[in-house]
Amino acid sequence: MRFQKLQGFYLIYFLINVVMRKWFVILLLTVAVTLSISFSKETLRAIYSRPPSEWPKPFIDAGVQWTELGVLPASPVDLQNDSIKKVVELGKALFFDTRLSGSGKISCATCHKPELNWTDGLEKSLGHEGAVNKRNSPTIQNTWFYKRLFWDGRSGSLQDQAFAPFNSSSEMHSDMPDVIRKLRRLNGYKELFRKAFGSEEISPDNMAEAIATFERTIISNKTRFDKFLEGDKQSLSKSELKGLHLFRTKARCMNCHNGPIFTDNQFHNNGFHLFANSGSGDILDKGFYMVTHDEKDLGKFKTPSLRDVMNTGPWMHNGMMKSLEETITHYVKGADGNGGSDKLVQMLYLTSSEKADLLAFLKAISAPPVEFIKPVMPQ
Numbered sequence: 520m521r522f523q524k525l526q527g528f529y530l531i532y533f534l535i536n537v538v539m540r541k542w543f544v545i546l547l548l549t550v551a552v553t554l555s556i557s558f559s560k561e562t563l564r565a566i567y568s569r570p571p572s573e574w575p576k577p578f579i580d581a582g583v584q585w586t587e588l589g590v591l592p593a594s595p596v597d598l599q600n601d602s603i604k605k606v607v608e609l610g611k612a613l614f615f616d617t618r619l620s621g622s623g624k625i626s627c628a629t630c631h632k633p634e635l636n637w638t639d640g641l642e643k644s645l646g647h648e649g650a651v652n653k654r655n656s657p658t659i660q661n662t663w664f665y666k667r668l669f670w671d672g673r674s675g676s677l678q679d680q681a682f683a684p685f686n687s688s689s690e691m692h693s694d695m696p697d698v699i700r701k702l703r704r705l706n707g708y709k710e711l712f713r714k715a716f717g718s719e720e721i722s723p724d725n726m727a728e729a730i731a732t733f734e735r736t737i738i739s740n741k742t743r744f745d746k747f748l749e750g751d752k753q754s755l756s757k758s759e760l761k762g763l764h765l766f767r768t769k770a771r772c773m774n775c776h777n778g779p780i781f782t783d784n785q786f787h788n789n790g791f792h793l794f795a796n797s798g799s800g801d802i803l804d805k806g807f808y809m810v811t812h813d814e815k816d817l818g819k820f821k822t823p824s825l826r827d828v829m830n831t832g833p834w835m836h837n838g839m840m841k842s843l844e845e846t847i848t849h850y851v852k853g854a855d856g857n858g859g860s861d862k863l864v865q866m867l868y869l870t871s872s873e874k875a876d877l878l879a880f881l882k883a884i885s886a887p888p889v890e891f892i893k894p895v896m897p898q
Contacts, residue, residue: 563760568752577767580774580863588767589779590748591826595663596735602715603732609711610733611894613726618896619685619701621692622647627684627730630656633891636830637737642838647692653804655838658831660888661824663735664780670820670836671806672786677731682723695723702726707897739826740886747883755883762880765869770850770877772825774863781825781884787861788818790849791835804837819861829885843881847874 567574571587579585597603613619614627630644631637637658639645644656654670662668667675674680684690685698702708702721709719716725744763746754755763766772775783786807807819820836834840840849851874853866869877 563757563764564752564755567747567760567763571748575764575768577773577777578769578771580771583774583783583863585773585783586778588748588773588777588781590745591661591739591741592664592779594736594738596732598736605711605714606716606729606732607736608894609708609715610729610731612708612711612897613730614733615894616896619691619693619698620647621697625691628893630684630690631659633888633893636660636739636827636888638831640832642833642841644690646690647688650689652689654836655833657823657836658827659734660737660739660827661780662737664782664784664824665821666784667821671809672821673810677734678724678727681727681730681734698726699723705897711897738889740889742826742884742886744880744884756879758876758879759883761873762876762878762883765873765877766880769873770867770869771863771865772877775822776825782822785822786816786819787822787863789820789835789861789864791818791820791837791839806836825881825884827885827888829882830887843878844874847877 571589574587577585596607598607617624617626617629620626625647630639632639637660639656641656643654644652646652657670662677667673668677668680669683674683682695685693685695699721708721712721712725713719715729743754743759766776775785775787777783788806805817807816807821808814810816828834829843832841832843834843834846840846847869850864851867851869853864
């Protein structure tokens with residue numbers, strides 16, 4: 520009997536020991552995690568003050584090609600070259616001239632306003648006689664960087680893209696022969712073409728070259744993130760630094776938004792391909808599929824740059840997102856499981872605080888537009 524009592528005593532002692540050790544281990548782990556988190560917070564500025572090549576590796580899925588974030592690159596257009604400056608001057612005039620549209624009321628700048636970071640601020644762009652198009656007008660800042668143009672990638676060059684709005688019945692509602700006739704009646708344009716190309720002859724090719732060259736000069740303004748990369752290590756707040764780290768890691772943003780322009784130059788289905796212009800009855804927007812006719816490209820759209828993202832809403836190719844908070848929530852939910860979504864769009868587990876930090880970083884990569892003086896129209 521005494522032996523059994525001793526057994527019971529030792530068993531209780533053993534169990535208490537085990538429980539105490541377990542809680543002690545849990546306590547140690549809790550303290551370690553807390554210290555780790557505090558340590559991470561304390562050193563985050565120091566970590567990201569190193570060259571980007573020494574930053575923590577981003578969370579990138581297998582097979583994804585990516586480029587490290589970087590300082591805003593300069594325009595490839597040499598504005599110190601007088602002959603190129605004359606081409607730019609011509610392109611600028613053509614870009615802002617409403618007389619070249621069918622109604623005489625629309626220009627390229629109708630949908631790409633310099634004061635709105637070269638967007639129009641509308642959910643969907645408005646075309647000829649107020650027609651509502653099925654897509655949002657993207658910014659044309661840093662457009663020289665893109666390999667393909669338009670949300671669906673249907674143009675492979677800026678020169679090709681320059682023709683499209685003139686010939687579109689839902690945009691400028693004109694045609695190139697009519698545009699050329701209008702230009703030839705204006706002596707001011709003859710002079711601009713002569714200065715730019717050495718001849719008063721006005722041709723579609725020279726016109727497209729001038730508009731494309733002008734568009735290549737349109738770049739973003741430097742942001743606080745650029746200043747941080749250039750050495751001002753206090754230009755980002757603690758929240759913005761945490762947002763930078765989340766952007767690169769837990770939030771998985773760099774799978775699509777990487778490099779100095781914050782885009783992979785690729786096409787993805789983010790779960791919104793089923794929504795186009797409900798008012799027109801055209802619900803399904805097939806995106807890049809209309810270019811490739813490959814079923815795997817159904818519903819894919821070009822990855823937009825995130826530079827100046829705070830200033831270029833509404834967001835998404837169809838303008839459905841009215842706030843960046845709403846946009847972040849869409850991705851946190853993994854595109855709500857919409858059929859056909861890219862495998863890179865996965866459910867995230869971000870806390871409210873983390874979402875706020877991520878938003879803070881998006882503000883840090885946004886800046887007001889570069890000051891711009893609109894041209895006087897040639898007569």
